[in-house]
Amino acid sequence: MSLLTVEHLTIRFGGLVAVDDVSFAAADRKITAIIGPNGAGKTTVFNCLTGFYKPDVGRMMLSKDGQEWLLERMEGFRISQQAGVARTFQNIRLFPKMTVLENLLVAQHNVLQAASGFSIAGLLGLNSYRTAERAAIELARHWLDRVGMVHLANDEAGSLPYGAQRRLEIARAMCTGPRLLCLDEPAAGLNPAESAALAALVRRIRDEDGVAILLIEHDMSVVMEISDRIVVLDHGRKIAEGTPDQVRDDPEVIRAYLGAAEDEVAS
Amino acid sequence: MDGTKAANALKEAGLAALVALLLAVPLIGFRLTEGLQGLGIETRFDWVAWGVGVVFFGRFGLALTRGSRGDLLGHLPAMPKFPTGTGRTVAGLLLLLAIAMPLLPVADRYMVEIAITVLIYVMLGWGLNIVVGLAGLLDLGYVAFYAVGAYTYALLAINFDMSFWLCLPIAGLFAALFGIILGFPVLRLRGDYLAIVTLGFGEMIRIVLLNWKEFSGGPNGISSIPRPDFFGFPFAREGEPGQTTFHQLFGLEFSPMHRIIFLYYLILVLALLTNWFTLRMRRLPVGRAWEALREDEIACRALGINPTNVKLSAFALGAMFGGFAGAFFATRQGFISPESFSFIESAVILAIVVLGGMGSQMGVVIAAAFLILVPELLRDFSQYRMVLFGMAMVLIMLWRPQGLVAHRAPSARLEAGA
Numbered sequence: 001m002s003l004l005t006v007e008h009l010t011i012r013f014g015g016l017v018a019v020d021d022v023s024f025a026a027a028d029r030k031i032t033a034i035i036g037p038n039g040a041g042k043t044t045v046f047n048c049l050t051g052f053y054k055p056d057v058g059r060m061m062l063s064k065d066g067q068e069w070l071l072e073r074m075e076g077f078r079i080s081q082q083a084g085v086a087r088t089f090q091n092i093r094l095f096p097k098m099t100v101l102e103n104l105l106v107a108q109h110n111v112l113q114a115a116s117g118f119s120i121a122g123l124l125g126l127n128s129y130r131t132a133e134r135a136a137i138e139l140a141r142h143w144l145d146r147v148g149m150v151h152l153a154n155d156e157a158g159s160l161p162y163g164a165q166r167r168l169e170i171a172r173a174m175c176t177g178p179r180l181l182c183l184d185e186p187a188a189g190l191n192p193a194e195s196a197a198l199a200a201l202v203r204r205i206r207d208e209d210g211v212a213i214l215l216i217e218h219d220m221s222v223v224m225e226i227s228d229r230i231v232v233l234d235h236g237r238k239i240a241e242g243t244p245d246q247v248r249d250d251p252e253v254i255r256a257y258l259g260a261a262e263d264e265v266a267s
Numbered sequence: 268m269d270g271t272k273a274a275n276a277l278k279e280a281g282l283a284a285l286v287a288l289l290l291a292v293p294l295i296g297f298r299l300t301e302g303l304q305g306l307g308i309e310t311r312f313d314w315v316a317w318g319v320g321v322v323f324f325g326r327f328g329l330a331l332t333r334g335s336r337g338d339l340l341g342h343l344p345a346m347p348k349f350p351t352g353t354g355r356t357v358a359g360l361l362l363l364l365a366i367a368m369p370l371l372p373v374a375d376r377y378m379v380e381i382a383i384t385v386l387i388y389v390m391l392g393w394g395l396n397i398v399v400g401l402a403g404l405l406d407l408g409y410v411a412f413y414a415v416g417a418y419t420y421a422l423l424a425i426n427f428d429m430s431f432w433l434c435l436p437i438a439g440l441f442a443a444l445f446g447i448i449l450g451f452p453v454l455r456l457r458g459d460y461l462a463i464v465t466l467g468f469g470e471m472i473r474i475v476l477l478n479w480k481e482f483s484g485g486p487n488g489i490s491s492i493p494r495p496d497f498f499g500f501p502f503a504r505e506g507e508p509g510q511t512t513f514h515q516l517f518g519l520e521f522s523p524m525h526r527i528i529f530l531y532y533l534i535l536v537l538a539l540l541t542n543w544f545t546l547r548m549r550r551l552p553v554g555r556a557w558e559a560l561r562e563d564e565i566a567c568r569a570l571g572i573n574p575t576n577v578k579l580s581a582f583a584l585g586a587m588f589g590g591f592a593g594a595f596f597a598t599r600q601g602f603i604s605p606e607s608f609s610f611i612e613s614a615v616i617l618a619i620v621v622l623g624g625m626g627s628q629m630g631v632v633i634a635a636a637f638l639i640l641v642p643e644l645l646r647d648f649s650q651y652r653m654v655l656f657g658m659a660m661v662l663i664m665l666w667r668p669q670g671l672v673a674h675r676a677p678s679a680r681l682e683a684g685a
Contacts, residue, residue, distance in 0.1 A: 050569055080571030087569050095562035098555075099677045105552075106559040109572045112552040122551040123544075133679075141681060153681035176570055 003028040003212045004049075004180055009058035011044055018044045020236040021057075026180070026214055026229075028064065031206055033215045033223045035247075036233035037256060042216045043090060045233070046182050049214070050087045051076030064179055081110050086178035088169040090185045090216075096158025100149060100168055103157050104140035107175035112136055143171040147201065163194045167201070174205065180212045181205065187219040195219055199226050224248065232256065276330035284323035291315045354629055354674070361632065365535055369528045379527050383534055383599065385639045387592055390538040392619040392631035394588030397545055399617065400626035401554065402581035403561025405462040408449070408469025409616050412442040412586035414476060414608035416593025421489040421603055422482075431495040435594050442590020443583040445472075450582035454575055457564070469613055477605040488604025494526065495533065495598045502526035530599050537595060541588045542628055548584070550678045557581050558626075558678075622663060624670025633671050637663075 002025035011019040019041040026032040034042045047053045049060060049071060060071040062083045069083035079085050095103050105112070115132030116122030122129045144150045147167040152160060157168060166186055173181055183202070187195045199222050205211055217223045223230065223244070230247040232240040234256040240247055247253055295318060298309045365386075369379050391413060398406045419438040423429045429437075453464045476483045483489065496502065497513045504521045506512040513529075514521045548554040556577045559567050564574055597603050619638055623630025641659060645652045667673065 052565070052568075077568045077571050077573050080569060081573075082571075089566070089569075093563050093566040093569075095559045095566065097562055097675060098558060099679075101679055101681045102555060102558075102677060105679060106555050106567075106572070107570045109552050109556050109559075109570065113556075116551050116553075119548065119551050119553050123547055137679065137681065144681075150681070154677060172570070 002026060003062060003064055004214070005059075005061045005063070006045075006049075007059045007061075009045065009048065009060065010056050011041075011048060011053060012056050017236050019048070019055075019233075022233065022236070022238045024231045024238065024241060026212055028179075028212050029206060029210050030228040031202065031213045031215055031226050033217060033227040033230045034233060035217065035220075035223055035230060036239075039235075040233040040256075041236040042233055043184060044236075046087060046184055046214075046216060048072075049079075049182060050085055051079040062180065080176055080178070084177065084179035085182065086173035086176045086180070087182040088166075088173055088184055088186060090188065092162075092165050092169055094157040094165055094169060094172070096156070098157060099154050100144070100157050100160070101137070101140055101153045103168060103172050104143060104175045105136055107172045108136045108139065111177075139175060143174055146174075146204070147171045163190055166190065166198070170201065170205075174209070174211075178211060180214060182214045182216075184216045185218060186215070187217055187222050195222055198222070202226055273331070276327055279330045280323050280327035283326040284319050287322035288315070288319045291318045354672075354676075358629060362539075369531050376524060376527060379524075379531050381640070381643055383527070383531050385636055386531070386534040386538050387596060388616065388619060388635040388639055389632050390534065390541050390592045390595075391589060391616045392623065392635050393538065393541040393545055393628060394585050394592065395616050395620050396585075396623075396626060396628065396631055397548070397557070397588070398581050398585035399620050401545075401549065401561065402557040402578065403625075404453075404578060404581060405458060406465045406582075406585070407462045407610075407613055407617065408465035408467070408472075409585070409589055410608045410610070410612040411449070411469040411472040412445060412589030413593040413596065413612065414472050414605070415442045415445045415586075416590030417597040417603045417608070418476065418483060418489070418593075419590065420594035420597045421492045424493045424598075425489065425491075431493070431594070431598055432498070435591060438594035439587040439590040442593065443587040445590075446582040446584075446586025447579055449586075450579045454578055466610070466613075469608075469610060473605050473608050473610075476608070483605075486604060486606075488602060488606070489597075490602045492597050492601050492603065494601060495530070497529060502529065530595075534595055534599075537591055541591070544584075544588075545628065553577070553580055555678055618660070622660070622670055624667075624672040624674075626675060627670065627672040630670050630672035 004026040006025070007023045009019055009022045010017065022041075022045065024032075024034075034045060036042055044053065048055050051071065051074060055072050058072065062069045062071060062085065069079075071079055071083060071085070074083065080087075095106060098106070112129075112132055113119075116129045117126070141150065141153070144153055147170065149164060149167060149171070152164065157165065160168065166189075170181075170183065170186065186202070187198050190198060202213060202215070203226050206213055215223070215227065227244055230240075230242065230244055231238060232247060232250070232253050234252075239252045239256055240250045242250070292315055296310060296312055296315045298311055300307050300309045365382075368374055368382060391409070394412075395406065395409045398404050398409070416438040419441045420431070420434045423434045423437060424431070449465065449468050453461050456464060477486055479485070494502065497516070500506075500511055500513045500516050502513045502525050504512075506515070512521075513519075513525055519525070545554075549558075556567065556572050557580075559570075559572070560574060560577050560581075567574055567577070596607070600607075615638060619631055619634045622638070623632070623634035637659075642652055642656055645655055648655060663671070
C-alpha cells in the first residue's frame with residue numbers, strides 16, 4: 001500500500017508545461033527519489049505536493065491508517081498541519097535571526113498553540129502549557145541530538161555553517177511530526193563526508209521513525225545508495241521508474257543525462 | 268602621492284560645492300519681500316557665496332585629513348559593548364525612577380506633563396512593536412487605532428455617560444476590531460505595498476472623522492470629555508452635593524497636581540501592561556510565530572502555520588494597545604479632534620520603533636524619550652529645532668543602523684546537560 005499516490009499531475013505556467021502527466025507512488029517507510037536533469041520539474045512537483053502551487057490537472061492522495069487526504073484540495077498550510085507533509089527547501093529557509101531551538105519550537109506551533117489554549121493558558125502561565133512546552137523542548141533536544149547539534153541549540157540559526165543549516169532544516173521538518181518528509185536537494189553544497197552523514201541520517205529517519213521520504217537529489221552517490229525506488233523526470237515527463245539498478249541501466253535515463261548520440265537522433 | 272591626494276580632495280570639494288550651489292541658489296539666493304508696490308524679490312547672492320565657500324573648504328579640509336572618501340562612519344565612536352544582564356539592571360533602575368519621578372521634589376507640573384507624553388509614546392511604540400518589530404508588518408497607519416480608541420472613549424463617555432474604566436476595555440476591543448478590519452485586505456501584502464495600504468487606512472479614518480460632523484464633530488472635534496476620577500472619587504475642589512472628592516477621601520489639601528500625578532501613574536500602568544503582555548507573548552507560540560513570519564513566511568506555511576491567523580492576531584493586539592492609549596489620550600486632553608491623529612503621528616511612532624531597534628522593548632523606551640524630549644529641550648532654539656532634530660536622527664542611523672538596541676533575547680533556551 002503506497003502512502004502517496006500522484007496521478008496525472010500536470011502543471012502549466014502560461015504556455016510552458018512544467019510537469020506533464022506525471023504519475024508515481026511513494027511507499028510508506030521507503031525512500032523514493034525523484035531525479036532528472038535541471039529544469040525537469042522536480043521542485044515543481046514538490047511545490048505542488050506542499051501546496052505552494054495548485055496543479056492544473058491531477059490528483060495527489062496521501063493515505064495512512066485508513067485516513068485519506070487529497071492534497072490538491074487543501075490550503076497550503078493545512079497540508080503540513082493535517083496531512084503531515086513536511087519539506088525542506090533547495091535554498092535553505094530557516095528563521096535566521098531566531099535561535100536553533102526557537103526554529104524547532106516554531107515547527108511545533110500547532111501542538112503548542114492548542115496547549116496554550118490560544119495563548120490564554122499560556123499568558124496565565126498554567127501548568128498544562130508549561131508541560132507542553134517542556135515536551136516540545138524535549139522533542140527539539142531529541143532532534144538536535146539526532147543531527148548532532150545539541151551544543152548549538154542557543155545559537156542564531158543564520159550564523160551556523162552551511163552544513164549545519166541543512167541538518168537543522170531537516171530536524172525542523174521532523175519536529176512537525178510528519179508522515180511524509182520531502183527533501184529538496186539536501187546534499188547540495190555538502191562535502192563527501194557530510195553527504196555520507198546525511199545519507200545515514202535520512203536512512204535512520206526511514207527505519208526508526210517510520211516516515212516515508214521523498215528525495216530530490218543531484219548527488220547520484222547518495223541517491224543510488226539510499227533510495228528504495230527512483231522516479232526519473234525529464235522535461236516535465238516521467239521517463240523511467242524503478243529500483244536504483246533498473247534506473248541506472250535504463251537507456252532513456254542515460255540519454256536524458258548524457259544526451260542522445262547524433263546517429264540516434266537521426267534515426 | 269600627496270599631489271594626487273590633494274587633487275582628489277579638490278575634486279571632491281568642488282563637487283560638494285557644486286551641489287551646495289545648486290541647492291543654495293533657489294533656497295537662500297532669493298527672498299520674497301513685501302514692499303510698497305506689492306511683492307518683490309530680493310537677491311542674497313552674498314549668502315550663497317558664503318555657504319558655498321564654507322562647504323568647499325570644509326569638504327576640502329575633511330578630505331585631506333580623512334585620507335579616503337566615504338568612511339565618515341569610521342570616525343564615529345563604536346557603541347560600547349555591555350555585559351549581558353545590563354539590560355535588566357537598566358530596566359529595573361528606569362522603572363524605579365519612573366515610579367518615583369512625580370514624587371521627587373524637582374518634579375513640577377511641566378515635567379510630569381512631559382513624562383506623561385513620553386509614556387504615551389512609549390506605550391504606542393510598544394503596541395506598534397508587536398506589528399512592526401515582531402511580526403515584521405510595516406504599518407504606516409497605526410495612528411488610526413489611536414484615533415479609534417480616543418473617539419470610542421469620548422463618544423461613549425459623552426453620549427452614554429459611561430465611566431473611564433468601563434470605556435477603556437471597550438476602546439481597546441474596538442481598536443482591535445479595526446485592526447482585524449484592516450488586516451483582512453492586506454493579508455497578501457508585504458513590505459512597501461503593505462505600508463501604502465496601511466497609510467491609506469490611517470488617512471481614511473482621519474478623513475471620515477473630519478467629515479462626518481454628526482458623528483464626530485468634524486474639524487471641531489469633541490470637547491469637554493470627562494476627566495478620569497479616582498475609582499469614583501473625582502479630582503475636584505468641590506464635589507457635587509453628597510460626593511466625596513479625592514482630596515477629601517485622603518484628607519489632603521486640594522491640588523491640581525493630584526489629577527496629573529494620577530494620570531501619570533495610570534499611563535505608567537497601562538504602558539507596563541503593554542510591555543508585560545508583549546514580553547509574555549514573545550515566549551508563547553503566537554509570539555514565536557510572529558517572529559518566524561517576519562523571518563520567512565514561506566517556511567512558516569511549510570511548517571503548517573496559518574499565516575492569516577498569525578497576521579491578524581498581530582494586527583489586532585497591536586491595535587488594541589493603540590486603542591488603550593487613545594482612550595487615555597482623550598481623557599487626559601479633555602478635547603480631541605482629527606488634527607491630533609495626522610500621519611505625522613504614525614511616522615513618529617514608527618520612528619520610535621525603528622530607531623529603538625525593531626522588536627526591542629528597551630529600545631522603544633530610549634527612542635521615545637529621545638524623540639519627545641529632544642524637541643522639547645530644543646525649544647530655546649525654536650527656529651532650528653527641526654534641523655537639529657533631523658541631524659540627530661541621521662547621526663543615530665549612521666551610528667546604529669539596526670537601531671539603538673539591536674540585541675535580541677531568545678524566547679527559550681536549552682539548558683546544558685540533563
